[in-house]
Amino acid sequence: MPYCEVGTQQSSVGGKLNNGINIFYRTYGCGPTKVLLIIGLAGTHESWGPQITGLTGTTMANGGGTMTVCAFDNRGMGRSFVPTKKSEYTTRIMAKDAIALLDHLGWKKAHVFGHSMGAMTACKLAAMVPDRVLSLALLNVTGGGFECFPKFDRQTFSIAFRFLRAKTPEQRAAVDLDTHYSKEYLEEFVEHDTRRTILYQEYVKGILSTGMQSNYGFEGQLNACWTHKVTKTEIESIRSGGFLVSVIHGRHDVIAQIYYARRLAEKLQPIARMIDLHGGHLVSHERNKEVNQALLDLIKASEVKMSPHDWTDLPKKSSSWLGTRMPLIRTNTQGGSNVSFALFFTERLHLFLLYLFGLLVLIFDYGRKAIRSLKPVRVGASLT
Structure with a gap:
């Protein structure tokens, strides 16, 4: 069985890694382009099936093609280790698991694609080790915390x-x-x-x-979503990382609302492209052809070193951090302020x-x- 025992190899991020955690993974295809797939809450590596096939042309380990794709079970799910404490589940800790897996595979750089909770983890990874990321794709992502709550309706x-x-x-x-x-x-x-x-x-x-x-795994992964937050410093780390970003979302997602995904994409200007598709939370399955093409476009743009200004499809903003909050304050022609x-x-x-x-x-x-x-x-x- 292919396992990565986190903490057995030298840490590439410095400090103590998550010792004693076994992460189950599988690799597919065989090529120079490396892709790491990080799945979301309660999902296993098999949930990436349509993307593995779309990227490598096979679901067989060590197959042919131009890409090598690695998908794994997050801690608390599938064949990976299940910690019993909620404190052992955060997106930062899980990002360290993913970094340890990169080290285990001997991958210095990789395209990092995440879905839902996995996209939150991918954000942390990209902020922690931007020099290890060739491109970043965030599928059905939010900023964590209250943003994880679904639409408020019947x-x-x-x-x-x-x-x-x-x-x-x-x-x-x-x-x-x-x-x-x-x-x-x-x-x-x-x-x-x-x-x-x-x-x-x-x-x-x-x-x-x-x-x-297990209840430990499910509640722990929920804790990771609830405690997740992307700070201003992390946003700047990703923006200055030298790679392109695709934010891909199903516009009918009832779990992760597209509003928050678009807001995150706007914060990542000018390196981000926003792609909204007619689909739900599992848009990677519902619209797999469009998603796969978007991922291939991202990889190709990264390989030809496309300019971020040529890549992004987002309107320019006068403020990189306040984004949509700026229009709250308006100044009238008489010199006074009209606060809406x-x-x-x-x-x-x-x-x-x-x-x-x-x-x-x-x-x-x-x-x-x-x-x-x-x-x-x-x-x-x-x-x-």
Whole structure:
């Protein structure tokens, strides 16, 4: 079994690494171009299937082609080690896992692509060791914390309620479909069955084959998302890293809202390109051809050393950090100031509603556990 024992080799980032953690990984293809794939919450390396095939032309280890792709199971999931303390799950710690894997593989530089929580981890990695990154792709990403809360509507409440009540692979698979894909995609017919029917069978089979994710792993990875934050210093580190960035998002994502992804892309000007596709949270599966092409375009642009100003498709901003917050203050022609609180109030109201929603979810979850007086529900793996 291919494992990387984190901390056994000399650290390339200095200081103590995450000793005693075994990370399961697989490599595909065989070529000079190196690509590291970092999956999201409750996902395994297999969740990158469409991208592995699209980039290497094979799902076989050590196959041909011009690229070598490595995908791995994050700590707390799949065949990787499962720490029992929440404090052992942060995007910075998980970025160190990924850096240790690069060292283990002997890769000095690589294109780093992440999805959801994996994109948060990829951001940390790029900020920590920008000299190791050839390009950075962030799929369905947010800035962590409150930005991880989904849209505040009836559909969200339904998904959250069903998610908390999911006790079996079948129940988890059913709610995962509504979480990962757009409604239109699920209702499309493929020959005689809808995609929902086909994917439901695949999800149940996948959950049964990988086993149920432990509570330690699931709650730990949630903690990594909740505590994630990209600082101004980290943004500047990425912007000055000398590589290009693609922010790829499904515009119908109910988990990671596209507003936050676009805001992150704007902060990364002029090195970032924003690509929004008609899809849900798992846009890498729903629109795999478009996503794969976007990744190939990013790799090619990096290889020919395209100028960031030729790469970006974002409008120029007068402020690199304040971004969309600048229009809050307007100066009138009479010399006075006219301060508009409309946008400010709307944003704060949204954050309050998200906080309230999260609090209600926590109360429901703890209440359910107290009533049952049993061990917590074990959550199955998904493709997130």
